Amino acid sequence: MTSAVGVRIGWADLPASVRAAVEEILGDRVVAAVSQAGGFSPGTADRVRTAGGRRAFVKAAGAALNPVTPELHRREARNTAALPADAPAPRLIGWHDDGDWVALVLTDVEGRHPTTPWRxxxxxxxxxxxxxxxxxxxxxxxxxxxxxxxxxxxxxxxxxxxxxxxxxxxxxxxxxxxxxxxxxxxxxxxxxxxxxxxxxxxxxxxxxxxxxxxxxxxxxxxxxxxxxxxxxxxxxxxxxxxxxxxxxxxxxxxxxxxxxxxxxxxxxxxxxxxxxxxxxxxxxxxxxxxxxxxxxxxxxxxxxxxxxxx
Structure with missing residues (x-):
C-alpha cells in the first residue's frame, strides 16, 4: 500500500532564527524533538519538549523547500486559530512568519493513526x-x-x-x-x-x-x-x-x-x-x-x- 509519507527535514535543520522564534513562543529552550511520519510537507513535523518539560508540535517550512507549503501553513494557522475550543483539533499556541519561513506551534496530541487497512x-x-x-x-x-x-x-x-x-x-x-x-x-x-x-x-x-x-x-x-x-x-x-x-x-x-x-x-x-x-x-x-x-x-x-x- 502506498503511504502518505514525504521527505522531511527535522528540527535541527531549521534556520537558527526560526528555532529561536519557536522557543520564544514556548517560553523555553527546546531540548528534544522527534520527527513524525505521515503527510507530504517537506518541512518539519516534530513533537518537541522544552527544558521545563512543556510539549508541543512544531511544523515549519520555507519557500526553498516548496514554494506552496509556507502559504499552506499560513492558511492552517488562520483556520486553526478560528476553530471553536471544543472542535476535535489541536489548538494553535502561536506561529512565526518571517516572509520566507512559516512555523506553527500547536498543542501536542497523544495518539496514533487509525490502523490501515481500516478496522x-x-x-x-x-x-x-x-x-x-x-x-x-x-x-x-x-x-x-x-x-x-x-x-x-x-x-x-x-x-x-x-x-x-x-x-x-x-x-x-x-x-x-x-x-x-x-x-x-x-x-x-x-x-x-x-x-x-x-x-x-x-x-x-x-x-x-x-x-x-x-x-x-x-x-x-x-x-x-x-x-x-x-x-x-x-x-x-x-x-x-x-x-x-x-x-x-x-x-x-x-x-x-x-x-x-x-x-x-x-x-x-x-x-x-x-x-x-x-x-x-x-x-x-x-x-x-x-x-x-x-x-x-x-x-x-x-x-x-x-x-x-x-
Whole structure:
C-alpha cells in the first residue's frame, strides 16, 4: 500500500532564527524533538519538549523547500486559530512568519493513526466524530474560508484536462465515457454548496486516536465551506484506498444523508483530480506524492464505475 509519507527535514535543520522564534513562543529552550511520519510537507513535523518539560508540535517550512507549503501553513494557522475550543483539533499556541519561513506551534496530541487497512470499530469511531464535528462547525466558524466549489474548482476540472489529452494508460472504461465524466464532475462541483467548515483532507494520517478512543483531526490548511457530508466522503475514499472493495462502504455512503447522485458526482470530481494529477511531474520537495495520487486513482476509479454501472 502506498503511504502518505514525504521527505522531511527535522528540527535541527531549521534556520537558527526560526528555532529561536519557536522557543520564544514556548517560553523555553527546546531540548528534544522527534520527527513524525505521515503527510507530504517537506518541512518539519516534530513533537518537541522544552527544558521545563512543556510539549508541543512544531511544523515549519520555507519557500526553498516548496514554494506552496509556507502559504499552506499560513492558511492552517488562520483556520486553526478560528476553530471553536471544543472542535476535535489541536489548538494553535502561536506561529512565526518571517516572509520566507512559516512555523506553527500547536498543542501536542497523544495518539496514533487509525490502523490501515481500516478496522470497523475505528472507522465507526471516526465516522461518529466527523458527524459531531460537522454539527459543531455549522455555520462555518471561519467566515473568510473559501467555498468548496472555489477551492476545488480546478481539481474537479481533471476529467476535462484528461479528455483534451488522454493518457495512453487510461482505463478503457473511462476512455469510453470521458464526455460523461466531465459533465458528472461539473455536477459534483455544483453539489458542494453548504455552510459547514469541512477539513477536505480526511485520511488516516490526518487523524489521531488516543487511548480513550477520542479522535483528533489534524492539518487544517484546506478548510472550506461545503456540505456537512463532504468530510465523510473523503474518509470513505480513504477506506476504499486501504481496504479495497469494502462491503460496508456504500452503506456508510447512504448514511451520510446526501443524495446518492450527489455523492457519485462529487466522487467523479475527486477521482478525476487523482487520475489527472498522478501523471504530472512531482512538485519540488514532494517526490512521493504522485505515487500516492496514482494509488488513489487506481482505488477510486473502480468504485466510481461500480456506482455508475451497478
Amino acid at each position: 470497523e470499530d475505528e472507522l465507526a469511531t471516526v465516522l461518529g466524530t466527523l458527524g459531531r464535528m460537522a454539527d459543531l462547525l455549522t455555520p462555518a466558524p471561519v467566515p473568510d474560508a473559501p467555498s468548496a466549489a472555489d477551492l476545488l474548482g480546478d481539481d474537479f476540472s481533471g476529467w476535462r484536462r484528461i479528455a483534451a489529452d488522454p493518457p495512453a494508460d487510461l482505463d478503457p472504461w473511462a476512455t469510453g465515457r470521458l464526455d460523461g465524466l466531465v459533465t458528472l464532475a461539473e455536477r459534483g462541483l455544483a453539489a458542494l454548496a453548504g455552510d459547514t467548515l469541512a477539513h477536505v483532507d480526511i485520511r488516516a494520517d490526518n487523524l489521531l486516536l488516543d487511548a480513550d478512543g477520542r479522535v483528533t483531526v489534524v492539518d487544517w490548511p484546506h478548510a472550506c465551506r461545503g456540505p456537512a457530508w463532504l468530510d465523510t466522503l473523503c474518509l470513505l475514499a480513504n477506506v476504499r484506498l486501504h481496504n479495497g472493495r469494502y462491503p460496508l462502504l456504500d452503506r456508510y455512503a447512504l448514511d451520510t444523508g446526501a443524495e446518492p447522485a450527489q455523492l457519485t458526482a462529487v466522487l467523479a470530481g475527486i477521482t478525476g483530480f487523482f487520475v489527472d494529477a498522478a501523471r504530472l511531474p512531482a512538485p519540488p520537495g514532494l517526490p512521493t506524492v504522485r505515487a500516492f495520487q496514482r494509488a488513489h486513482a487506481d482505488a477510486l476509479l473502480p468504485w466510481l464505475r461500480e456506482r455508475l454501472d451497478g
